[in-house]
Amino acid sequence: METLPKFTVLSFLIFFAIAANAGSNFDIVANLDNGPGNVTVTDNGRIIMSMHQFYQPKYTVVEYRDKVLVPFPNKELADVDSKAALKLDSVLGIRFANGIVWMLDNGMRSGVTPKLVGWDTKTNKLHQVILLPSPIAPKDEFVNDFAVDTRHNHIFISDPAGGANAALIVVNLATGKVRRVLEGHTSVVPENVDLVIYKIPVQVKDKSGKLIRPHIGVNPITEDLNNEWVYFGPMHGLSLYRIKADDLIDEKLDAKVLASRVERYSDKPISDGITIDKDNNIYLGELAANGIGVISADRKYKRLAENSNLSWVDSFCFGTAGQLYAVVNRLHQSATLNGGVLKAKPPFYLIQVKALAAGLAGR
Template sequence: MKISVKLLLAAGAALSLAACATTREGASAPRIEQVATFDGAMPTGVTVAPNGRIFVNFPQWGDNAPFTVAELVDGKAVPYPDAATNRPDPADPAGHFISVQSVVADGADRLWVLDTAAPKFSQPRAGGAKLVAIDLATNRVVKTIVLPPSVVLPTTYLNDVRFDLRQGAEGVAYITDSSNDGVGGIIVVDIASGRAIRRLSNHATTNPEPGFTPVVDGAVLMNRPADGPATPVTIASDAIALSADGSLLYYGPLSGRTLHAVPTAMLRDPAVSEEALGRAVRSLGRKGASDGIAEDDKDRVFAGDYENNAIRVLDQGRWTTVVSDPRISWPDTLSIGTDGYLYFTANQLHRQPGFHGGRDLRRKPYELLRIKVGAAPVLLRSR
């Protein structure tokens, strides 16, 4: 995979798009800066570690990515932690990456890798769906949690993850299941023991919103295979974030426009019934259709809006548009760095062949962009 990467060395070297970037409210929009470009496989995830290191991932959706996790180093995307770990091994599915959907840096200087084990959205491979922690000081794998069939269903597609290291002996992870078959849910993992439970499975708020019809690039987005009828896009719980104090988990389906919140203490407690948990969920309004959200230390939630080429923010109970620009072509994963910037991939996901009768309408390069938001990430460290 040929990948051309341009890292910003200073704000003055960034590409300014202020002339065309706007907000819906008419206010001055932040400048969009290009961090990197990708000429090979399409990226989805991005995360910025506390020390500024940037990691991205390339799920195995059909672009034949030679590696599925990478670090941006000296202007190049380099397989991380090494090439060998990025080569699937049927004899050792837990020890090698298969198809990574998300990478997230935590507050303990680790990179967590969420491996779907479901290339091309297949049924997850036995023993391969996992969370992998890599120590950023040594660049070595220090923990692998293989997720059991009780939480990884045949229809499961692991999507995104957040961590609160203050809970339990080593912390807890929250994972969204964005099943393409519409059976969504939240997976809660105790990091110390590896025990996992599935919550809000097939709940109305983790499933696609009824009647959802997205319009992207001026056209209704539908599954349009080369050799079959068009069908609605029904993708379940996808975007996920934590409140600044860790008390609330934010989430929403990709096929929907509403943000939901649920108390994390109830999610973690298996004694809380699904009925009681469902009653505790509350709506936080229409954020727009999102493939990714991110939280900051000011208790704001940022969300991509793929229908409007935009980034939006929930601040003090009100949703507003931060910036809207044609360059924000399907904002996927969002990540806030300690430098006060919001980073996000713009990967033209909606232009893939499966949505256009087999025609690939993506135009390379894909981009990693950022905007200044003047906040820090939420890093819920252990005490």
């Protein structure tokens, strides 16, 4: 049998690799050795990522710079083994707005009080720290993602907690006051739906060693570019909800009235982080399908891409030129979500998605 010349084989492999991604609506920007958490982009194009605590990273926040990862904001604070007074322990949620990189530290690796940390990228100094003590963030908290509202000077945090006690946390950046709202509401608690990826269910071990299929509450959250509507929903849920930011920040509204202001917005698949563009298209990862989808302004969902490389798309963020970044971290193959067995192997990915419209850098 005749053997193809080396250059022909190489050409075929290159062609096959390109064809595999053809029409997929995404490109791989970087191969990563460890699993990323969330991603944000500054107004001058710096790409900042949290590294997911399920993979026990050395640095909890990093910057992707010149094709390598460097600790952010510096080695002392990003190093989880550091003895620094303001050690970042377990950052997942991360967003940029008005010169500040906001980092949401759930504190779960060391059992410390969760906190919201703002770092000023213009002065390269600490901007603000807001603690989230119990009962604002209860013992079973998992403060995860958030939206920054620059018009109202607030931050809205999703906390899936233990499921039944899932809630949103409202942070007033001017006063530092924090409130836990909508706890146990239909819009934040998980639905009774399992996540199964390629016929393998996501499973965790409970304290007795029994394997169970987790149902996780509110996780995805974002806000439109006019800072009018906050969109959110349970990760294990097939509905996306929204509420006006004006209602969330109104401290005079009692729980029942606030709950009455929530509206079901659209269908959605089981999903992790989300973001939104200027035309109110909402992007998300369709976890069960290894895909990326979008909820358009007419409230209809469609899949944009499906590919084996999209193995748990966790977080989205727009860059300075309208490009849409996302991370892929294979969380279902982490020991935490795979019954105690680590199956995930690098590379993990930073990708760029072909968005339908431009968005706001950092969101």
